[in-house]
Amino acid sequence: MEKQKANIDLNNEVIRIRGLQKSFGDYHVLRGIDLDLYQGENLVVLGRSGTGKSVLIKLISGMLYPDTGTINVLGNELTGITEKEMEALRIRIGFSFQNSALYDSMTVRKNLEFPLVRNRKGITRKEIDTNVHSVLDAVGLSQTINQMPSELSGGQRKRIGIARTLILNPEIMLYDEPTAGLDPITCIEINELINEVQQRYNTSSIIITHDLTCAKMVGDRVAMLLDGQFQRVGSFDEVFATDDARVKPFYDYNFVE
Amino acid sequence: MEGTETTPRTIASRIKGIRDAISGFFLMLYRIYAFVLRFFKEVFLPPYEFKEVVRQCYETGVRSFTLITLTGFIIGVIFTKQSRPSLTDFGATSWLPSLVSIAIMKALAPLVTALIAAGKVGSSIGAELGSMRVTEQIDAMEVSGTKPFKFLVCTRVIATTFTIPLLATYVALIALFGGYLNIAQNEGTSYSTFIEQAFEPITFVDIWASLAKAVVFGFTIGIVGCYQGYNSTKGTEGVGKAANGAVVTAMFLVFIEEVLIVQIAGWFR
């Protein structure tokens, strides 16, 4: 279950965030985020519910706009980017939603086809089928191709959601609580899938979670979000080598001994 | 419970509640207005999503077809039946075809179609987009290179704006047919005489006004349904609220528009 050595390029930052702040009304959610994501790396972002983890990756994918600070994604500064450039950038980023966000009026096949048909003008039927089968194979769910999302289990929905983002060959993957609400065995399967995606598609990923098993299994590096800032960043063991009363309970709860 | 007494305090809080409801309502109208502006800003820009528009037209028609057919027919029969006694009193049953046709074409057909469509189509648009919002399907579309406002909202609004006038025309014909059956049975009027008498008092302005009404109603139902769903709040109860809000708001606006359009059409006569 130990993580395979990843192929990380420390000279190549695919995401670079500096001094990022975001408030909603009076609520100051993110209070100065600095973050680098290196090519090929799995970075786990830990934090309690409501600390702004989802807000952070929504800012990265351009669904929300920062109040202050800079976000650089794949060489593009998000402040001042045109709408066209943002669209082009977005399809290089895969976003796995917390509840999978499958289109429930469409079959699995249609779900997977949708991003392709919409973004690759003039793609042939044959190419579409090849791509659909390839990502379904990657997530191990070829047999579900004609099913509706409502017929799938939580774990299967997660996988199809991930497959749907993989079909556009993203360079960056953002996972929002990929194991939330799943049973422990399915969690481990999803974690393995995240690692497989890293190897097979050579992606750089941010994985949001509060599941430390997940953090340990998939993270090359862990960053802990506390009070709107990354207070502790490093390897899993480095992050938890502390008596900080805001960090310790996290660990104690997850690994009761 | 203290709340059941009528102390000055509870009265004050009730007044405040009413005031909030009213200002909330006007705030919503303003937001719908902003939503309409956004619609017109985006609808003329490519991509035009023709396929999706056609699919939505089909959905709009199918969703309300059965109920609309049934209601149209029954209204035709009932209205004719109920109007007969008053005309008999004046010995004027021969006016029945004209009376029925005026009522149906000028008022009933667009209004009844709109109310049924608000219930069937508006609510399902609200629920559909609401659940897509709540389960982040709209966000998923946005991050995967499809503009959700264009793909989901513009297509549905175009579809209802285009389809509801067609449905209203259909309702008018079905209702007239219902009226004809009743009249043929009771007065023995022939088909050609009925048609002649039915269309005699109807002017082009009337037909245009009715169609214009149906277009406005269709647009309203589409916009309100989409607005409610698209801006639905998180949580499952948000979906129910969106569906319900779509029906109530659309019906209310349809009545207001009915009054306004009747006024405006009056100036052209």
Ligand SMILES: Nc1ncnc2c1ncn2[C@@H]1O[C@H](COP(=O)(O)OP(=O)(O)O)[C@@H](O)[C@H]1O
């Ligand atoms: N679009 C929004 N509008 C207003 N408040 C928001 C919005 N998105 C998130 N928030 C608020 O920001 C805080 C952090 O949210 P989120 O990032 O979803 O937390 P989590 O770390 O659990 O993912 C929450 O308190 C939430 O209410």
Ligand SMILES: [Mg+2]
């Ligand atoms: Mg979250």
